[in-house]
Amino acid sequence: MGHRVRYTQLHVNVCSKLNGKVADSEQNYKVTKNGLKSDTKISNNNNNKSSNNSQLLCLLFPDMRVAVIGAGVSGLSTAQSIYEQYHSIVSPLTIEVYADRFTPLTTSDGAAGFWQPYLYDKGNVQETKWCKETFDYLLSFLSSPDSIKMGIFLQSGYNLCSEPAPDPSFKDSVLGFRQLTKRELELFPGYCYGWFNTALMVEGKSYLPWLMDWLQKRGVTFYQRKIDSFKVLAESGADVIINCTGVRSGDLQPDPDLTPGRGQILKVDAPWLKHWILTHNFTAGTYNSPYIIPGSRSVVVGGCFQLGNWSEQNNSEDHKEIWEGACQLEPSLKHARIVEDWSGLRPVRSKVRLERETMQSGPTTFEVIHNYGHGGFGLTIHRGCAQEAARLLGEILELKGWGPRSRL
């Protein structure tokens, strides 16, 4: 394999999560030709060099360099999950984040920060599971003193349809999900069906700085530059590359399934609005229908979803259409002050690409973990995907014989 492995003679507490079990134990390891085996016998016999099998090492953890490309919510949260799961097993563990754009200039920053997957997962049950995992994870922070800095808070609201529709995929993930009553529907002329529930907000403009701070405190380093190829990072010594390059993943590796879903939003001053309102038009498609999402600082009004449109410039016709749609939905907006427009490109894909890939770099191979293509639900699904990406890293460690064996 050509990897340099450093031997350290240390007693460490091992926290093994490779099989989902958390074991806190002090273990000594014996090195064998095939990797590591635990050994209950403790010996400090350095003089015995005759056989590899009896050479006892207290710990065998090669240093590992992980390079994350992308500093949106996917990149940062994957770096976090990797740190959480491996920093006590792999020592030293170096995590570096490379990106051309950092907060507040990423796609995650412009998004409203509203947790809600698309209404239907079209069979992508794994994605529904990751979204739910993210919801529960964010919910657990609500009572913590960090919740405000993280940009996490609860908000309730309305999903409106112009015709009866099956219950959405997320009905069991959110709080207090129910059908809308007749009187509630009277508030929204033109819509005859829908649901009310309490969901979470996770505002990128707060969450991303919080993540960066969290990572920085733990020794993760950041580099602002555009990475032109995976090889370039591998050659500079990265053992594993995490690809969280979102809508521009195609620059690193062509992906015909990835396409931008351009969105434009208006940021509006309307502090009397305390509910999100999302309308759904099954002919126009996801997000191509008005939505209003109040945040902690302003109200985000959308929406549009233009597949294949790479423009990040604000468009005045889109502005007009969005504004008119929103005012029809919520007449009180007529007197709201429009602060600014913002356009972003959702990294749209038929399903999230979350998988390992072994790549060649001359005579050696390196590992890439892809975690991109989250469309309009990146914030919604980020934690579930980050945890899965970290799990894939664990697979890599096992395969390479790094880290403790799974039978621990």
Added chain:
Amino acid sequence: MRSMTVVVVGGGVVGFSTAVCIAEALPYCSVTLIADRFTPDTTSDVAAGIVICSPFPDIPLERQQRWFKETIDHLLAIAQSEQASEAGVLLSSGWQIYKELPADKVPFWSSFVLGFRIMTDRELKRFLDHTFGQAFTTVKCECSNYLPWMEKRFRKAGGQVVKQKVNNLQELSSQGYDIIVNCSGLGAKSLVGDSEVYPVRGQVLKVQAPWLQHFIRDGEGQSYIYPGMHSVTVGGTRQVDDWRLEVDPEDSQDILERCSRLEPSLSRARVLGVSVGLRPSRKNVRVEREMVLLGSRLVPVVHNYGHGGWGVTLSWGTALEALGLVRKCLHERCPRARL
């Protein structure tokens, strides 16, 4: 024949609601509103303005339900209109939570608010001391906006506003008013000598916590968090017969402690201000008419006061009932007159 003159005493939410009802419904009456205090110095200005209430013990439930329904429907219509922000009226969803199962699991107004239901266990998990709760959407009516907006509406309907302290009804009778409408709140104690009126002191803090989107009310009504347009009202106190209008710093501390237990993030909120209001309380709100001998004149007086902590909640409904009583007075005075 000359038009009838009506005077409404009181510049709070009940006074202005009643004055607007009368002025808009009876264009041939000349309506004057008289008060010594106007927004932002009324009791209504201190109130958070959340539409919720407890029942009065001796008034038929249907009547209270009618008041509640008429008020919330009136406010809902404003909330859904272009006027919402100017009028200070907004939809507000949230939870009313109880440490122990209440006698009344479903309040008398449950079908008038939106989406009323019992909270799920998962929702209750956040509130460690509480075992039961109700979730619903109601309206918040911020009087610092609503009162000026109502005044505009009143003037548009031909109403006149006079700033003047009224010491007794006699003064109004001498000024020649045909009908007196008494919306003087706590002032009714002296204005009409009603010893059943008493203050229930309430202190509230306004804090900056723009991430809070839901109201939380402890079922007892002692502790509540009501997010508004520009701040979150956090309260409160219920001190019976306490006339103090000054802020009590111990109350502030106590309120913040109690409410932070309900909503931990409040400990991160900046306090913007503290205020005190005296709820114009009475065992039962008084909405009725009587003929009062003032000097040599027998003057019809319509009373609409004693709403306690439910002034905003019952404002439009009781105003409409007061309007009905004014109509009755006018009919009796001039059965043939156009009204």
